[in-house]
Amino acid sequence: MASTILVCCTKEKKVTSEPIVQKEIVDVKDLKHVEVGFEEKFETLPLLDFTEITKNEYDDLKSIAHPITNPPLQSRNGNYILEINDKILQLKKLTNTLKEEEIQYDYLGFYPSLHMYAFSANSIADYLGFSELNLINATNPSVYSIISPGDNKVENPVISPNTKYLAYCYNDIYDKNKSFLGILNINSDKTFTEYRSFSSDNFNIKDVVWFGDDYIGIKVTDDESKTFKYYKANLSLSNNKSSNLSGIDGNYNIHVETEATSTGMASISYSFKIKGNEAILETNTYHEPIRCNGKYLVRENNKMFELSYNDKEDNCKSSGIFYIKKEGAKYYIKGIGSEATIQEWLELEKS
Numbered sequence: 001m002a003s004t005i006l007v008c009c010t011k012e013k014k015v016t017s018e019p020i021v022q023k024e025i026v027d028v029k030d031l032k033h034v035e036v037g038f039e040e041k042f043e044t045l046p047l048l049d050f051t052e053i054t055k056n057e058y059d060d061l062k063s064i065a066h067p068i069t070n071p072p073l074q075s076r077n078g079n080y081i082l083e084i085n086d087k088i089l090q091l092k093k094l095t096n097t098l099k100e101e102e103i104q105y106d107y108l109g110f111y112p113s114l115h116m117y118a119f120s121a122n123s124i125a126d127y128l129g130f131s132e133l134n135l136i137n138a139t140n141p142s143v144y145s146i147i148s149p150g151d152n153k154v155e156n157p158v159i160s161p162n163t164k165y166l167a168y169c170y171n172d173i174y175d176k177n178k179s180f181l182g183i184l185n186i187n188s189d190k191t192f193t194e195y196r197s198f199s200s201d202n203f204n205i206k207d208v209v210w211f212g213d214d215y216i217g218i219k220v221t222d223d224e225s226k227t228f229k230y231y232k233a234n235l236s237l238s239n240n241k242s243s244n245l246s247g248i249d250g251n252y253n254i255h256v257e258t259e260a261t262s263t264g265m266a267s268i269s270y271s272f273k274i275k276g277n278e279a280i281l282e283t284n285t286y287h288e289p290i291r292c293n294g295k296y297l298v299r300e301n302n303k304m305f306e307l308s309y310n311d312k313e314d315n316c317k318s319s320g321i322f323y324i325k326k327e328g329a330k331y332y333i334k335g336i337g338s339e340a341t342i343q344e345w346l347e348l349e350k351s
Contacts, residue, residue: 025088028103028143031136034191037147037154037168037182042197043297043308048181050198050218050231058219058230061211066113066159073107073117080107082117084141091119100124108133108156113163114190115139120153133157133168137190144192149180149199155208159186164213165235166192169205177222179205183235196235199301201323203229248298248305248324248331249275252348256337261287270336272307272322272348274298279307292316324348 053061074081079090091105098104101123108118116135123130133153135144148154149170157168165183172178183196200220206228207219217232252272257265266287273280279296294311309320322335325345332345 023083023086023088025090026084026141028089028091030141031084031089032142033145034142035145035147036184036192036194038194039147039149041194042182043299045194045196047299047301048183048196048198048216048233048235050233053217053230053232055228055230058209058217058232061209061215061217061232063161063210063212065161065210066111066163068109068111068118068156070109080105080119082136082138084136084138087141089136089141094120094122098122098124098129105134110138111135111157111159113159114186116144116190118156121145146182146184150174154182157184158208158210160210160213162213165195165210165216167208167210167216169208169218171204175201177201177203179203179220181205181208181218183216198233199306201304248300248326251351252324252331252333253351254333254336254346254348256341256346258288258338258340263287268337270333272296274307278310281307292320296320296322 075093078093078095080093082089082091092103094104094106103121103123106120106122108120110117114135115138117138119134119136121132121134128151130151131153132148133146133156135146137143146154146157146168150172152170152173154168154170157166159166163186166186167181167183169182170180177200179200181198182194184192185195186192203220203222205218205220206225209217211217211232214235215232216235217230219228219230221228252274253270255267255269257267259266264286267285268288269284271282277298279298281293281296283290283293292309292313294309294313296307297310299306299308303325305324307322307324309316313320322333324331324333326332331348331350333348334345335342336346
């Protein structure tokens with residue numbers, strides 16, 4: 001009996017003496033951060049070429065993809081708690097008291113095929129709100145931020161059936177019916193690279209689906225979801241239309257008055273020289289600043305030509321954009337002049 005008691009006591013002592021392993025708590029700033037979805041990279045790649053299809057075809061072609069799921073997350077003291085290998089990551093939950101220079105997070109779901117959590121990272125700058133979509137890898141300390149074309153985050157990405165591509169869309173919150181679709185290649189190590197893109201000034205994208213790994217479909221509306229149209233594109237046959245734009249080659253001029261001044265009407269004269277996928281803009285102004293002159297990249301998209309600034313003035317990267325369309329034998333431009341005319345289609349003189 002004495003030996004039996006001695007063995008039991010020895011075992012009990014062994015159990016209580018085992019050390020408790022505490023996982024290291026890390027801040028999101030300590031993780032590796034990678035941005036993807038750069039506009040300038042998409043511009044160097046072939047564009048998606050969409051063709052219209054019927055609703056029935058759209059519904060019948062839908063493939064089984066890898067959807068985002070919504071498993072619950074642990075939380076403590078107003079923070080999300082994520083286990084990343086042998087570490088604990090804390091993310092401050094989004095509240096109504098978001099302050100300048102602070103980032104708070106909103107949990108969007110989990111992608112099992114990528115083994116990544118999806119969050120929106122929310123911030124405030126100059127009293128304006130911004131958000132960005134973050135994918136946090138659950139197996140290694142890294143965060144992928146998908147760059148948005150605007151102030152808000154892109155919509156939740158859609159993964160292709162064989163985890164080959166990731167597709168996401170963005171509808172502009174300021175310009176009606178302006179939208180963007182980006183395709184990222186999913187590499188073997190679960191990193192991402194820009195692959196294809198598409199943009200439109202004619203509709204909002206309401207749904208993105210995969211028709212297998214090589215075809216993608218979109219459901220769109222131009223009347224605030226009263227009616228819809230459906231399109232598909234073949235990723236392997238994407239058309240680099242930016243390299244074949246001879247139909248718009250030429251010189252174009254337009255003069256627009258902006259506002260009255262004490263010494264006369266302020267005005268801007270625009271002169272575009274377009275050849276292939278490049279344009280040169282020169283302006284002459286009266287009582288208006290001269291800015292955003294220089295080189296522009298020309299892209300054809302949905303029967304319109306987009307001219308985006310591609311030169312040295314950093315503040316023109318986002319604002320220096322014009323659109324040109326042809327109706328019959330006439331050409332029209334949007335994006336010139338003052339606030340009173342910048343959204344209007346004005347006729348160009350071609351020489």
